[in-house]
Amino acid sequence: MPITLSKTKLMAYISCPEKFRLRYGLRLKPLKDDPALLEGRAIHHLVESGLMYAYAIEDVLPVASMRFWESTPFESCGYDSIKEYKHAQALCLAQSQKFLELIGPMQVMAVEKEYLAILTDPFTGEVFDDITIRGFLDVLFQGESGPAVIDIKTVGRTPSMPIAHISLELALYGYLLTYPDYWDAKPIEVAFLNLIRTKEPKITWDKAVVDIEAFEALVTTCRQVAEAIRLGHFWKNPGMHCGWCSFRGLCHGNNLLAIQTFGHHVIEFYQATKDVMAYQHLHNSMNPQDQAA
Structure with a gap:
């Protein structure tokens, strides 16, 4: 089964496989935007x-x-x-x-630039042609050593620690930018640009460099996630992130919240798809929101 993985899909599965199932498998979307x-x-x-x-x-x-x-x-x-x-x-x-x-001023080359790549091991050159990586680079700009990537984050408070150097999503963007010439590519400058919506707006930069070792780790993660999805491995991963997840009403059994978020038909539909084997054989048109459309 061919699989296309984006930054959003990867992060959704890693944070909570059940969230991935509900969002990308059942394609449930809130009735109204938060x-x-x-x-x-x-x-x-x-x-x-x-x-x-x-x-x-x-x-x-x-x-x-x-x-x-x-x-x-x-x-x-x-x-x-x-x-x-x-x-x-x-x-x-x-x-x-x-x-x-x-x-301030910046030498911007493109915004929302789309890239597609067939997953390829940067060290061995092995191609995994059943896995496609897709990404939209928020900002592509001219850095000191060549094209560089900025990922924009809108947040309510100043981040407590730098994470760019360990970020899977920034590694993904660097991977797409250098594809397929990993051996010849220079390390890619990447950064999170945090737009902080406090009473007096401010920004912070979280900068790093990604290279072939980060790309190798990304390929491993993508292969593992793709295989888990194919096998139907979806489980709940409760934590602080549940507080801002649209699916918390369904996962936590709060039927009133679930109905307010997704509509009256969602409870029956969700219960019918909780069994993994049943879910794998459902047709997409069973989604009540699709039927309504």
């Missing part, structure tokens, strides 16, 4: 737009903001009132302008 996640996406989009078109930033940002919110109307969002919805738009635009001032 305001915090929505605003994070809005700022992400506006900052990328501002970095890419810095020469016309005063014109670009308002247009980018308008188009983003037009694609996410009030009815699809979890805001309690139109007033809150409009306040979020103004706040995201103002914070994005501040973040861009703090970032």
Whole structure:
């Protein structure tokens, strides 16, 4: 069974295989967008737009903001009132302008650049043609030694420790950027750009370098995850991350929350697919949200 793995899919499976099953197997999606996640996406989009078109930033940002919110109307969002919805738009635009001032000028080559690669061992050259790696690089810019990668994170507080040097997702981006010339490639500069939404917006940089050893570890992880998915190995991994997971109502047996999040048909559908063997033989059209569409 061919499998395509992205950064989001990898991180979802590693954090909680059951979350992966619900999101990518059953394709369950909340009826409405969570305001915090929505605003994070809005700022992400506006900052990328501002970095890419810095020469016309005063014109670009308002247009980018308008188009983003037009694609996410009030009815699809979890805001309690139109007033809150409009306040979020103004706040995201103002914070994005501040973040861009703090970032300053940058030689941006591309934003949301898509890469695809057939999984290949960087040391042996062995090709695993049933596994495809896909990624969208938030920002590709000209670093000191060549093309470099920035992954944008929108957070509510300053991260407690640097993690770029051990990040699987940054290794994935470096892997895609150097594919397939791993032996000849220079180490890739990577960084998390943390946009911190405190009362006074601020940013922090978390920088590292990834090389062929990081790519080898990534290939091993991708192979293990792909094999586990093929075998139907999905289990719950409870922890602090459950607090902001959309699926906590289903996993924790809170039927009221699950219905509020996904709709009335979700409980029966979820119960019918808890058995792994039954899940593996279900047709995608059984998803009640697909039927409704």
